[in-house]
Amino acid sequence: MFDVPILVIAYNRVEFTHDLFTEIRKMHPTKLYVAADAAPSEERIMARQCLKVRSVFMPEWPCELNEMHLEKHLGKSQIFLQAMNWFFERETEGIVLFDDTLPSASFFHYCKEMLDHFRDDRRIGHISGCNILKYRDLPTSYYFSAYPCPWGFATWRDRWQGFDLKMRGITESTLPELTKEHYILKNKTVQFWIRRYRLLSQQQIDIWEYQYIFHLWQMGMLSVNPDMNLVENRGFVNKKKRRLRKLNRPIGKLDHIVHNEVVEQDAKADRFIFRRYFRMDRMTFLRRWIEENILND
Structure with a gap:
């Protein structure tokens, strides 16, 4: 059981x-x-x-x-x-x-161990089950990220508390400081998140993942991301989502978890995640908005 x-x-x-x-x-x-x-x-x-x-x-x-x-x-x-x-x-x-997710057996055991390992560490707010990066053969089984993957995850009540779709407590003027605290220093990247904040505030998009990211940043928390992908997102099989479908990595088997001794954000990995998943031109963003809010609603 x-x-x-x-x-x-x-x-x-x-x-x-x-x-x-x-x-x-x-x-x-x-x-x-x-x-x-x-x-x-x-x-x-x-x-x-x-x-x-x-x-x-x-x-x-x-x-x-x-x-x-x-x-x-x-x-x-x-x-x-x-x-x-x-x-x-x-x-x-x-x-x-x-x-629309399909987890591996390793996903469940990984979540159980991570929940236990980081239960009292308030620096960690999210346990991701997916990894959109190529397998990097890290010396440990996971890394720390400012970008939580939402396809399949684990978390705690005390980390969830305070989540707010209306983003009260965050303003356009305070958002740059939140991004800088997570090594998001390039002006284009900061401006990307400010634009997303504006679109959410104006109710022009309905993508809760952005509010969830802001929530973790506001709480000063990181995500634990596995070094190999443990959850498949089957919603990406739609032909209209070819770009997103490429983010699906083969599901791996995690036999033994090797823990990190130091909790430190992998800024290099996060820069790659931003380029691969978030950054897009306006037409690509429009297509994604249509897919997420109309075709898949």
Whole structure:
């Protein structure tokens, strides 16, 4: 039995959700939480898919199943916020997965050990399961980053507390200082994050990952990122997402975890992550916004 609580945030991907539950079933978790968004009222076909997704979660082993089934469509940011708050009202730590992710068995054991290892270290706010970098054969099993990967992760209640989609406590004038504290020194990079802040503040984009990054920066926390990829993002199979699909690295097997003795951000890795994942021209950003907010809503 696996004693770390698991939260699944789901929507309408029936096949993907079934495959995800198959991997979860192998671990026999003692506690499973499922937060499922509803379809928009006018989408009858999608509503049937949402119902099918909810029927996937039927544990055949001793498991406490907790479900939050939304009756009205919230969208990605709001379902994420409500699901996380609901989960951490009941648990002090846990694993979070989305219906379009597929974790390896190593992912679960890695999360369990990292949660235990960094439980009392408030410098760490997030345990990433994915790695978009090429395998670098580090002497340790992970590195520290200012960029948390959200595809599949683990965290604690006390690190989640204070997350705010409205970003109260952060202003355009204070954001440059937050970026500099994380070795984000180039003016173009700072301006990128200021522009994202403006778009979020003006509600022109709905990408909760940006607010989550700002939250960790505001709290002075880093992410633990594995040296090899442990979670596949299956949402990238869409042909319209060729650029993002390239970020999916082959899933590795982590047999033994070698810990870092020093908690220090890998600034070189973060510069590469920014160039590879975040930096893009305006047309590429527009395409990504359409994919994230319209095609995948």
